[in-house]
Amino acid sequence: QKEVEQNSGPLSVPEGAIASLNCTYSDRGSQSFFWYRQYSGKSPELIMSIYSNGDKEDGRFTAQLNKASQYVSLLIRDSQPSDSATYLCAVNNNFNKFYFGSGTKLNVKP
């Protein structure tokens, strides 16, 4: 079983819609959760971090964490073609080791 699982996609949404990206993790002791965006041929860049149960909003992005169910999600409101990228979920167990999912590819169609 992988530490972090994501649906590889592609997830296709029309411009202006809400994109919902999901991630599950196996280590119940995980404490810190991150979403990265990676454009093709580029390195990952941090979008959001979340540490406690509930929602965290930053502009068009909302991260949701449910530790009891061991999932974390990312919502992108008013999706734009420039949001088309692969989104990586990363989980940390407080020992400086991060586990990354293999990513979900998002396509936002104009």
Add this chain to the structure above:
Amino acid sequence: DVKVTQSSRYLVKRTGEKVFLECVQDMDHENMFWYRQDPGLGLRLIYFSYDVKMKEKGDIPEGYSVSREKKERFSLILESASTNQTSMYLCASSLGLAGVVYEQFFGPGTRLTVL
């Protein structure tokens, strides 16, 4: 802004060669990491370092070694390159205060091809 730089964007080497990949960060981060990224496998941790001259194995250290002589610089060494080490190599750094987990910042990556 945090800046993480890597010595090469593209590198082509031959089987059996010794390969050095260098990473430099300018934000005085304690932690530095080396990953490789392959399609369908995601990012996999090779080694990380939480202080000068300190290192710990990640999930796939076989065939690799690292060196951290200065805080800002973390080198990945392929002792004898093999074709299965063809990959994208990503360096990252983060703050490392005890008990707190900080996000990682990535360099631009080095795409290594071993022929």
